[in-house]
Amino acid sequence: QQQVKQSPQSLIVQKGGISIINCAYENTAFDYFPWYQQFPGKGPALLIAIRPDVSEKKEGRFTISFNKSAKQFSLHIMDSQPGDSATYFCAASVQTGANNLFFGTGTRLTVIP
Amino acid sequence: DGGITQSPKYLFRKEGQNVTLSCEQNLNHDAMYWYRQDPGQGLRLIYYSQIVNDFQKGDIAEGYSVSREKKESFPLTVTSAQKNPTAFYLCASRFWDTEAFFGQGTRLTVV
Numbered sequence: 003q004q005q006v007k008q009s010p011q012s013l014i015v016q017k018g019g020i021s022i023i024n025c026a027y028e029n030t031a032f033d034y035f036p037w038y039q040q041f042p043g044k045g046p047a048l049l050i051a052i053r054p055d056v057s058e059k060k061e062g063r064f065t066i067s068f069n070k071s072a073k074q075f076s077l078h079i080m081d082s083q084p085g086d087s088a089t090y091f092c093a094a095s096v097q098t099g100a101n102n103l104f105f106g107t108g109t110r111l112t113v114i115p
Numbered sequence: 116d117g118g119i120t121q122s123p124k125y126l127f128r129k130e131g132q133n134v135t136l137s138c139e140q141n142l143n144h145d146a147m148y149w150y151r152q153d154p155g156q157g158l159r160l161i162y163y164s165q166i167v168n169d170f171q172k173g174d175i176a177e178g179y180s181v182s183r184e185k186k187e188s189f190p191l192t193v194t195s196a197q198k199n200p201t202a203f204y205l206c207a208s209r210f211w212d213t214e215a216f217f218g219q220g221t222r223l224t225v226v
Binding site for chain 2: 008011033034036038043044045046047048051091095096097101102103105106107108
C-alpha cells in the first residue's frame with residue numbers, strides 16, 4: 003500500500019513555465035514533508051521541506067503548498083529551466099518512532115528549451 | 116568533508132551468488148536506511164537501523180540481509196534468495212526527523 007501517492011508520473015514543461023507536482027497522503031500522523039530531486043545515476047538530494055504548521059514555504063523558484071485538511075501537498079517550480087529536468091520525489095514521515103521516510107513514486111520532469 | 120559513501124558504483128552478480136554493498140557515513144547520524152529503486156516504483160525500503168546492533172525489515176526485505184556493527188557502517192547483502200536483484204540501490208542516513216542524506220547509489224546487475 004502506497005503511503006504517499008504522487009502525480010503525474012511524467013511532466014513536460016516549456017522553459018519559463020510553471021511545473022506542478024502533487025502528492026497526497028492518508029496517515030494524519032505525518033508531520034514532515036520533504037521534496038527530493040534526483041538526476042540520472044545520482045542519489046536524491048533534498049530540495050525543500052515543510053512541516054504542517056505552515057501552509058506554504060518558498061525557496062527561490064521552488065514553493066511547497068500544503069493543505070492539511072485535504073492531506074495534500076504540492077511542489078511548484080516557477081520559471082522552469084532545462085537544468086530542472088530531473089525526477090522529483092515527495093516524501094512524508096512521522097517525527098517520533100521509526101522516522102521512516104515514505105516516498106512517492108516520482109515524477110520525471112522534462113523542461114523543453 | 117562529511118557525507119555518505121556507497122561502493123561500488125557498479126556491481127555484477129552471477130546467478131546464485133551473494134554480493135555485499137557497502138555504505139559508510141561520517142555524519143554521526145544514528146539512523147541508516149537501504150532503499151531499492153526500480154523504474155516507475157519510486158524508492159522502496161529494504162531495511163533500516165536506528166541504532167548500532169539493531170535493525171528492522173522494511174517493505175521488501177526478503178532476499179536481503181544487513182548488519183550494523185558500527186554507527187558509521189550499514190552494509191547490505193543481496194543473497195541468492197533475491198530472485199530479481201537487478202536495481203539501483205540507495206543508502207541514506209538521517210538524524211531523527213531531519214533531512215535524509217543519500218549516497219550516490221550502487222547499480223546491481225545480474226549476469
